[in-house]
Amino acid sequence: MDKELSQHRASIDAIDGEMLKLVNQRAEHAKAIGVLKDGAVYRPEREAQVLRRIKEENPGPLADETVARLFREIMSACLALEQPLSVSFLGPQGTFTQAAAIKHFGHAALTRPCASIDEVFREVEAGLADYGVVPVENSTGGAVGTTLDLLLQTPLQVCGEVDLRVHQFLLRKAGATGKAEKIYSHAQSLAQCHEWLNQNLSGVERVAVVSNAEAARLAAEDGAAVAIAGEAAAEHYGLEKLAENIEDKPDNTTRFLVIGQHDAALSGRDKTSLAMSARNRPGAVYELLTPLARHEVSMTKLESRPSHSGLWEYVFYVDVEGHRQDVKVAQALAELADKAAFLKILGSYPVAVL
């Protein structure tokens, strides 16, 4: 038994030695590529292809998701050798948006907390950060209006998407007792836990604040309050978990967008995000959708928002399968540009791999 154990450990040591050499060889190649490249060092389409291949070729026993996460971190470290990426996110520290930024870019990225979604856009527009990560929709709470509005105005492009399973926790300052007087959280999180709160904390005042992490910070200061936030915020502020996974829908997912100076090149499995509005005449909305149908381009999302330019006029946010350089998508977009009163291509990017 002891002998067998030490044999396995010897094998692990030998394998680790090999892996150490190989991972550094990989880093040398990434560094060399960095010198050869003109333009951005970060290539989302290439990263998506690497991760997809790892998942496809994974022989196990490790799960596909597990090996993809490991390679995500290896790539993140390799890229940091070329140049560490700075990524602005909707802060403060401990938000789901930060978790999404790290999921997408890995731990070697330098994450910069911003006080608002507007500030994330401004930091990236001003070149203070290379990329930004902002929430765009939640499976329970719906669209994030601020992000959709800002996408219309910004010169930035969408170059990636991140899906994150969101688990909510009821948190309180350690050792605090007595009836809670207030529940702090972001409006979206209050909406996601609405039923649970009605059943378990009905009558307690719900106070919407700028972020879940801010809610956690407030609860850390005030023992008479509780907060709804994620695990990262709980750990950051050292709060006690009174209840776990209190979201009403167990598959509660938030989708985030990555914004940067450019969108992504073709990866083979891509999406394109569009914003458009119809001319003000009968059948105009139908007309907007026919070019997509005619060129067999599938829609994965359709969202409408009142435009700020006129009463009862709407902007439609549409996600389609494929890259704007794919023939079918390019043809549909050319037709759309003719028909729509307004069309903005927000960006093409790889379908989320992780």
Ligand SMILES: C=C(O[C@@H]1C=C(C(=O)O)C=C[C@H]1O)C(=O)O
């Ligand atoms: C090495 C490259 O640069 C970066 C690092 C990558 C990697 O480590 O595999 C992949 C894409 C880029 O974000 C490259 O473009 O191939």
